[in-house]
Amino acid sequence: MKMVMAVIKPFKLDEVRDALTELGVQGVTVTEVRGFGRQKGHTEIYRGAEYEVNYLPKLKLELAVNDDLFDRVIETIANTAKTGQIGDGKLFAWDLPTAVRIRTGESGSDAL
Amino acid sequence: MKMVMAVIKPFKLDEVRDALTELGVQGVTVTEVRGFGRQKGHTEIYRGAEYEVNYLPKLKLELAVNDDLFDRVIETIANTAKTGQIGDGKLFAWDLPTAVRIRTGESGSDAL
Amino acid sequence: MKMVMAVIKPFKLDEVRDALTELGVQGVTVTEVRGFGRQKGHTEIYRGAEYEVNYLPKLKLELAVNDDLFDRVIETIANTAKTGQIGDGKLFAWDLPTAVRIRTGESGSDAL
Amino acid sequence: MSEVSRRPNKVAKFATTLAVAGAFLGLAEPAMAAEELNSGDTAWMLTSSLLVLLMTVPGVALFYGGMVRKKNVLATLMQSFAVCCMATIIWMVIGYSLAFSGEGPFVGDLGQVFLMGIGVDSMSGTIPESVFMMFQMTFAIITPALITGAVAERIKFSSLMVFLGLWLVVVYAPICHWVWGGGGFLGGAGVLDFAGGTVVHINSGVAALVLCLVLGKRIGYGRENLAPHNLVLTIIGASLLWVGWFGFNAGSELAADGNAGMAMAVTQIAAAAAALAWMFAEWFTRGKPSVLGIASGAVAGLVAITPAAGFVLPSGALALGLLAGFGCFFAVMWLKHKLGYDDALDVFGVHGIGGIIGAVLTGVFAVEAVGGTPGLLEGNGAQVGLQLYGIGVTIAYSAIVTFILIKLVGAVMGLRVEEDEEREGLDVSLHGESIS
């Protein structure tokens, strides 16, 4: 199994999720994050001071996937989350030896 | 060392933490997340439109643990977070070669 | 590549980011988290009940870095985030075989 | 309809003023003095009516909404808002008539159902009857709204509405008649209640206690952290309660005169004194003065001065406020935990106990030169007895009838939401909405 972590633009969430569901991915965990990267933030004005707010709101998706699905998951996210503009985000993945479904105690790929 | 990531139902937090403390786990980092999975979300009504809010509020626990504690940690979380109902959440874990305590610079299992 | 995850005190964010930028790190993803650890929380008073609020607001930084930068990143974070007082936080890191930049499809260290 | 029993001294004074004015103008004394519209009094009563409305929406709604957990905030606001709507209609249909039409000792009659007979020229003293009706309506709105705090975070919306609707007719309207209605037996006996210490606060506080005892505790009570999610809302609510309360207390004079002015001043002083009392009590016993504490203290002071507002001087208000602040602090911080009920937002501790303290102390601090009736400190110990009589009757009736009603409603349609719904939060489970 692999743990996939994707940082995407917030408004792409629904699209990405739909695409993943079609692939057969059943679970995703999503976190609101602030992204710092090449994409510049905006300036906030505050009474005589300008603050460079140099982060941007992003969503982080974490999903554990089976090895057989892995390539297609990466591809799918990469395609659907893409707008072609700076700040589209990143995909990271690493090996995941252990997974457990708490409700049933199942482990390994049965747990996903 | 292992990095353990658990997604649980929010109201189970206190119980899980107490159980982990008893085991000797000293640190946990908790994030509010939205979970998409088998458990269905609810419907929100908004003036003539019904939105399927298909995520559920969950908590994500991240904890780095020593290898000797690892099995018991997995077991403990799996047991205390369990209600037996859909949506109880998941446990994931992977190898963690590096850990540092910022305050002291200690590294490895001393850092936990 | 390595995935680095750091839990730090919130007010250290700007300093840490500046230091990382100097090193050449171009991207970081930040999440607001609650930390449970050795540092004690505070007590909230609520009409006849005192609640021990035993978590503390922390920030979690996640950054994928190239192997050549890795040691310096760890060192830099450890140094800048340090106040020497309890609760300074932790650094964790593990191997990261896969990284993709969604905008361009570049992968590996080009994606960072 | 008559509020004569309520403030005899006022009418008397008014007559005197008129007589003097009449003499001054070289005219005969007018016969139907009370029937002439006074635009100043009317202006103040129009204002007072909306001040009391402001106390409920958004006052109570926010005061309570800030104290619950985030997942229940909309449901809590909804309760106040819906009660406001429902009580308006019930009061119009039958409540006003039961409370203020007719001269029976225990309850009014059906002579003014649907507000029949009230036209643009109907008068009530120096103000239009429509205004008097509206002013009283706002009292009938806030009283059930206050009760909702005790059962927050777990009661079914439908059951709550049905219960409160019945309660308004069967409990509130009669007690209102006893104290302020023509021929009402408590008012007639000389029990002093200027603006609703018994009718509104003891009544709602006792009903709240009965309700939360019947309903049981919230899931996680004593184990999970049930602390307020956003006291900013609570402070806004408490502030609007404070500001609106002048409609309550100074408005109950039904005129813009020196008694109204004094009622406003003593209300302000008692509220401030009680807030400081609670703040210092908490500071000394717990180490920190909390925002929730000072806000609760202010409300406790406002509750306690309510029955007394037209009868005491500033110095009496200061003492009364301090005592109410300490008393309610004690009730909420200690008594509740001893007795072990889960009155979620402390309706009984603040309104019940505060109302009782205020009603008793009205009998102590009343000053003849202000409201026409002397109190214990002016040698009239009997007034304290009268006050206790009023308190006792109100508690007994409110407790018993509330208990019967809630059991009835529970038997027919159940009272609590499902455990899952409670865990998920009432916002989503009952109303399909949530705040982000």
Added chain:
Amino acid sequence: MSEVSRRPNKVAKFATTLAVAGAFLGLAEPAMAAEELNSGDTAWMLTSSLLVLLMTVPGVALFYGGMVRKKNVLATLMQSFAVCCMATIIWMVIGYSLAFSGEGPFVGDLGQVFLMGIGVDSMSGTIPESVFMMFQMTFAIITPALITGAVAERIKFSSLMVFLGLWLVVVYAPICHWVWGGGGFLGGAGVLDFAGGTVVHINSGVAALVLCLVLGKRIGYGRENLAPHNLVLTIIGASLLWVGWFGFNAGSELAADGNAGMAMAVTQIAAAAAALAWMFAEWFTRGKPSVLGIASGAVAGLVAITPAAGFVLPSGALALGLLAGFGCFFAVMWLKHKLGYDDALDVFGVHGIGGIIGAVLTGVFAVEAVGGTPGLLEGNGAQVGLQLYGIGVTIAYSAIVTFILIKLVGAVMGLRVEEDEEREGLDVSLHGESIS
């Protein structure tokens, strides 16, 4: 300036009162009766003015602000706040004069630009003219502020301001004159509009519809979740609208008297009835009563009773409120989706439709004993025709001129923010701020 056409019965009644009073005092009838300042009426009108101001800031601001997504909340508040400032200056400079100076049938004159000629002693009936001007100013503030809801989350701030400034002068001021100004042709024809059903609500509702049709839908409409981010704000806003509306409706009597009292009572009843109607309609058709629903219903009821407030009795208000609640529910839940426009915060559905329902039903439920004019139920079917005439003229003028103005502004400076700015949210992109 004259509001005689507006409420002839009131002036008549006042004259009678004076005559009686005069006789009573053994005096000759005063010649310039209307010019004597009544401090009670003035007190109420001072209060009413600020109540209506409160409706806009923070009332409408919060009501709307809570309904948008989090990234647009400050921009939404900003719109109401800036409109409040701009309309104040425009009204002072030229609006008041166009609406209330002179006696032309279609528009006033420039006799009072910059409020020239209004001094501390100028009177308007029994109140100072400065107060009448101020009261009317608050109407001129809220009307454009209401419109902003339709175009929320996508319009350029600069274009919106320019458009609304022009609209106030070219659309609002004339319509205001038609109905309430001296010699205005709608008021003169006998169209009843007590407090602004046509002038304020139909007018702003229709303009809102035209605007959102021209502007187009929000990005993601129908696909992304555009649900309200924080209905707590919406409930605060709705509550302040409710409370402030008494300034609107009871204030439009321009006096603290029995008609004002009755206007207040019927306003309360209609609001509550409509709120309950919407709540139950939603409960039955969707399974859950929502907080947004009950709040929307209350506003719908307030809108609908606005033209009728000085003409109906409580029972009429109850019926009117129920009908308005159901009618607006239907418009928002069904009609909007059928027609497929994106009226972001349902300005047309609530103010437009609610205003039309109210204006028609005013002709139905009007009672001669209240406002001097009988309605359909008292046998005067012609009044309904008159009402339809007023509605039709208002809709036509408002729709056409709004369309021309918005096209003009769009041609000169564009209307919508860039797609990226809309995605990022207007708070940051237009105002450089955000809430955490």
Added chain:
Amino acid sequence: MSEVSRRPNKVAKFATTLAVAGAFLGLAEPAMAAEELNSGDTAWMLTSSLLVLLMTVPGVALFYGGMVRKKNVLATLMQSFAVCCMATIIWMVIGYSLAFSGEGPFVGDLGQVFLMGIGVDSMSGTIPESVFMMFQMTFAIITPALITGAVAERIKFSSLMVFLGLWLVVVYAPICHWVWGGGGFLGGAGVLDFAGGTVVHINSGVAALVLCLVLGKRIGYGRENLAPHNLVLTIIGASLLWVGWFGFNAGSELAADGNAGMAMAVTQIAAAAAALAWMFAEWFTRGKPSVLGIASGAVAGLVAITPAAGFVLPSGALALGLLAGFGCFFAVMWLKHKLGYDDALDVFGVHGIGGIIGAVLTGVFAVEAVGGTPGLLEGNGAQVGLQLYGIGVTIAYSAIVTFILIKLVGAVMGLRVEEDEEREGLDVSLHGESIS
């Protein structure tokens, strides 16, 4: 007690009115005219009192609370709320007496400590003295509450309370007496201050500046992002300040008459003008109009019109508002950074500078036909000199005594929280609470 020095023209006019009325009624001129209660005036003053109270809780509380970081919001609300309670008691105990009892030039006497001697029949002009006392109390509440903004996010709650309590007695009460008290030397000299430009705003602004200079900057000032956490609260606060300010300014007429109406109108116009001035200034110099900017501008306009409200016409108010908006924008955006003090919420920049601008311009724009005193534009240049005299004396006294007091309090109990507490946020460290 006497407010004669304050508004001589009003009393004169009132006497004339009475004379005319008397003549009209064929009566002799009444001897004790000022002592007859006017219910309309009383209604308005009851309303005004609670409007000014509303300005502090929740007005100032929210205005400030929204501007601090999330971890300090409750502490900021707590400051306003606790000041409200404390000032109430201090005013009752001694403040009112020092300000309004007796006829000394510099300070009142102890003749009315604990409000002794004020009964339900005591009069102050045409309103009950209880109402006048209450109205003035709300001024004594808001003035110290305003100061808290300068020291937000770092001062110890206990030290702040002790300081402000002393300040109220030693600084506020005397200055209040100078300007409005019987025999007060500034009022006697002819310095114009209708509603508190010097007494409230310059006074609090200067004290705020001294305080934040003594206290030092917040940790992270100039390095960390200290931007407002939730401007929604700030907009609610600004709106309530705006609405409540009519109690301040139109209430200071102490009657519901043409002067009150004009005061209300000019207040509205000046606030709007200043808000627009700030907005455009920011738009042009920074590229975006901010929500905080327009709200700050509105408050600046309200501050500046305060001393002038009873003396100018709408056109004067427009000019005054525009100048105040630009002036305060300049002070906050540029002057503060040049001088380098950390006035957290710009109390000096808005209230100090705005108050000074307003006080000077009162001397410029005053119109004899409005308030009885001509200004520079009507040829009375001396009035500007008088105004500068009043400003100078107020600044000097306020600055010096504030400095002594704060040093004293600092020496005895310290002023700032621990560095750790400041980092953690005052909500948790001082009050044991937090918002989620």
